[in-house]
Amino acid sequence: MKRREIQDVHTGQTRTRPVGLLSMMMLALVLAVSACGSSADGELSLSQSDNTSESSEADSTEQESTYPSSDDEVEDSSVADDASDPSGVATDADSGVDLGVFFDGALVGDATTEDCTLSGGAETSCYRFTVSGFPSSYDVGPFCPSTITDDADAGGIWFDGKGVYDLDGEFIANLADLYDDDNWQMYDDNGDVFVTETAEEFDDAARPDVDPELKNHCVEGRLEWLENSEPVTSEVVIPIVPVAAESAAISRGNQGVTLDGVTIAASAPVEAILGAYTIAAFDDCGAHFNPFEGYHMHGAVGCSEIDEVADGETPMFGYALDGFPIHSPYEQGTAPANLDECNGHSTEGIGYHYHANNAANNQVLECLVGQYIAGDERGGPRG
Numbered sequence: 001m002k003r004r005e006i007q008d009v010h011t012g013q014t015r016t017r018p019v020g021l022l023s024m025m026m027l028a029l030v031l032a033v034s035a036c037g038s039s040a041d042g043e044l045s046l047s048q049s050d051n052t053s054e055s056s057e058a059d060s061t062e063q064e065s066t067y068p069s070s071d072d073e074v075e076d077s078s079v080a081d082d083a084s085d086p087s088g089v090a091t092d093a094d095s096g097v098d099l100g101v102f103f104d105g106a107l108v109g110d111a112t113t114e115d116c117t118l119s120g121g122a123e124t125s126c127y128r129f130t131v132s133g134f135p136s137s138y139d140v141g142p143f144c145p146s147t148i149t150d151d152a153d154a155g156g157i158w159f160d161g162k163g164v165y166d167l168d169g170e171f172i173a174n175l176a177d178l179y180d181d182d183n184w185q186m187y188d189d190n191g192d193v194f195v196t197e198t199a200e201e202f203d204d205a206a207r208p209d210v211d212p213e214l215k216n217h218c219v220e221g222r223l224e225w226l227e228n229s230e231p232v233t234s235e236v237v238i239p240i241v242p243v244a245a246e247s248a249a250i251s252r253g254n255q256g257v258t259l260d261g262v263t264i265a266a267s268a269p270v271e272a273i274l275g276a277y278t279i280a281a282f283d284d285c286g287a288h289f290n291p292f293e294g295y296h297m298h299g300a301v302g303c304s305e306i307d308e309v310a311d312g313e314t315p316m317f318g319y320a321l322d323g324f325p326i327h328s329p330y331e332q333g334t335a336p337a338n339l340d341e342c343n344g345h346s347t348e349g350i351g352y353h354y355h356a357n358n359a360a361n362n363q364v365l366e367c368l369v370g371q372y373i374a375g376d377e378r379g380g381p382r383g
């Protein structure tokens, strides 16, 4: 039911500006010169997320760290000699961001090319493009089950840093046991699950100080509850060819984008969410809505993948903000031994790429080995 509502809205709202990828790439090249210096806010990377908080997720974890900050995350790297990259990352000059691998509908409008200065000081060329903020390759939702007898098809998933759980009725019924706290009671005497049912409830459950009335709610948003009932697009500025950083940086803010145009967010602030006796439900693609950032992803579970997969590899599904591809997690126990501290490695034919963590970790990437666009003064609250 919910799923269909979202779908309907989606159909009506999100496919308004399909962009031919090839033509866009051409345009990006053509516009390369004219785009230079045209933007005063050229340092923003994922610009929609200024000062936003996350759903019940609204604690400082996500709130303060929406942007990667070069100051505290990347030690001053002298870029001139990035060839002597200590992390051993081979940045193949031929490799780089390929806008052609994004799915139809993932990018809105034209991509442009511009000069940019990266977190470690490297001056290079970047793509600037806007992602749709809503997937076109799969259906969003469902998130929360309606009753404690619902099966896994009725809900999405939850992950808390320890495990990935199907959000079925049984999960809701067993919350007090799982988290060893009798204050969990997310369903009524009829077995109906308390789920956010209006835009207001969604907003109130998504604040840092969750409305007490909304404790013990399964929190889910809908596209139609976002501003103007539209997806929240994000502008991305990303180095066309990755430049190694002097040292790997922990990425606490947004980490990248999926090939389907969805922001890959930082860890969901699970402690705050659970502390308010809420579950900020994810759908089966490890993503969910919040009122400010719209639909965004926290866990890689095999969505938005490209078809081609090299031997011994997992499919690519996104780009990190440093321009390196992100591939799906390896099955447990099958990861090669050569993954570095950021879960990345270089392989023949692919070059350097990351492997996402298992969704259970509630963190898609461990860190970034490349430089990215330094966050600057944020543009104030989003409108």
Ligand SMILES: [Zn+2]
Residues within 6 Å of the ligand: 054, 055, 057, 265, 268, 288, 289, 290, 296, 298
């Ligand atoms: Zn979130």
Ligand SMILES: [Zn+2]
Residues within 6 Å of the ligand: 313, 314, 327, 345, 347, 353, 354, 355
């Ligand atoms: Zn790999």
